[in-house]
Amino acid sequence: MLPGPRAVRLLPLLLCLLLAGCGAPATAPDPAGREIRRAVADWSRQPPDALAALPLTRWTYEVTSVRRDGPRALVRADLSYRLAGYDTDPAGSGRELALAREDGAWRVRADRPAPGAPAQLWDQGEVTVVRGAHGLVLGGGGQPPRTLEAVAAGTDRAVGAASAAWPRPWAGRVVVLVPASLERMAELLGGEPDAYRGLGAVTTGRAGAGPGPADRVVINPQGYAELSERGRQIVLTHEVTHVATRAATSATTPLWLSEGFADWAAYRGSDITPERAAPALGRAVRRGELPGSLPDEGAFAFGTDPEAAARAYEGAWLACRLIAARWGEDALVRLYEETGRRPLPDALGRTLSTDPAALTAAWREALREELR
Structure with missing residues (x-):
């Protein structure tokens, strides 16, 4: 997400x-x-x-x-x-x-x-297993096989899209958990249901290099069911991209870059426009509420104001979209790698020959042009 x-x-x-x-x-x-x-x-x-x-x-x-x-x-x-x-x-x-x-x-x-x-999925009852070419889907609470098969097919497509956006070595395989309800999802994540309400899925796993973490994509069956087929694919690709980039992600990676890159991978190659994909931010810009800075860490927190969180995700995507368009997709990938090793100002200088202030100014100008 x-x-x-x-x-x-x-x-x-x-x-x-x-x-x-x-x-x-x-x-x-x-x-x-x-x-x-x-x-x-x-x-x-x-x-x-x-x-x-x-x-x-x-x-x-x-x-x-x-x-x-x-x-x-x-x-x-x-x-x-x-x-x-x-x-x-x-x-x-x-x-x-x-x-x-x-x-x-x-x-x-x-x-x-x-x-x-x-909790673990098996604490919630019998586990049903469906295997795709690149995904292992584990369903709990009697999830029907056709639902799990559809998730497995979507996961295979998501792995392909994530690999195309992130042309670096990674396992290329994902485990997806499909619990019976939002409440069961929260039990798996150790949180409260309201923190995940409205989300399609989340990803677990620790960030950083070293042995590959055992990531799990955990689907919110309630939120996922409310999405269109295209929306479900976007959600799956976003979460699978987090798995693909995990080893390059660290405490120095800005959350706007991590979340924005995952959305950029999910929308990459599609015909979706900023007006359609960033409605919350578009409304704010048209009200004259142009953000003064790239989204901070707190803007992405679960359980916050949904409208504010939507603006954060949309703004992060548009920042990555701008970088890919102006400096190139490879530069965006290299920026992601560099921010996992050093602070953003140094990473921007090494990869884009720019600084945070100049990037923010270019991003704000792009918002004015594309969301007016």
């Missing part, structure tokens, strides 16, 4: 368990603690039925604490897992496991998100 697809069956699971030293000090061995951790290891070899269709190649629990109260125990653990063919770096999740001692043995009775940790 995460060729014909087909449903896939269970792939072999390679399950393992890493046990961290926790519980009593080495000088005071805790046999019960060892039994509890062993029970977690035994249980992990039989994953929940909801995981049956996931192409897992890694499933690891690292126990971080054990709290025992008579015949009951609570275990905190860090789950690490990888989806075959899609994750170059494992995804993670904080988990809490409840165990009970029954018939002389400890057994896991519940596995849930740790307090404060987001």
Whole structure:
């Protein structure tokens, strides 16, 4: 703002368990603690039925604490897992496991998100898997296969568009989550539903170079369903572009450039005009409210004034559109790369031979001309 697809069956699971030293000090061995951790290891070899269709190649629990109260125990653990063919770096999740001692043995009775940790899709019920040429679509809550197949086809197109706009190496594969509702989406993201209301999708994953993060595009089924077919494709391409550019994105990348580039990739090659694609900003410009500066970080925050957020996204897109038109598409890509390594003024000087003030002035003039 995460060729014909087909449903896939269970792939072999390679399950393992890493046990961290926790519980009593080495000088005071805790046999019960060892039994509890062993029970977690035994249980992990039989994953929940909801995981049956996931192409897992890694499933690891690292126990971080054990709290025992008579015949009951609570275990905190860090789950690490990888989806075959899609994750170059494992995804993670904080988990809490409840165990009970029954018939002389400890057994896991519940596995849930740790307090404060987001839910996983399988916490919400059985997961349906549809695979496209470049996307793995995971549906929750009984999403119909035809919906997931349409998302997979759109994801394939989005990967092609993102790769054309970002001609740099990246995995070229994406995992898309389609939960059952807006509320379920919020559970996956660890936020409140109102923060995502009206959005078509968002992307997770950490920014920066190094091992590729396990990005997920998470669709808001409510907002996504309200979009036209073209609107859905724009949303998917925008989010997939975030995945493609992730390794080049850092804390020094301005949010207007990150969001604007994703929209530029989504609109690139289309016949859409600024008047049609930037209605909120157009209304402001025609009222005489020409923005004085490029959108700041806070303008893009979830849950803010929808009209203000729309103006921020539209302005960011028009800034990237201006750069591509005046300095060239390759210059825009190089600017994105440079801002991931150094502050914007230095990056602008190296790539466009300009500075923030001159770029802002050119952008404001373009807004006057195109949105009057």
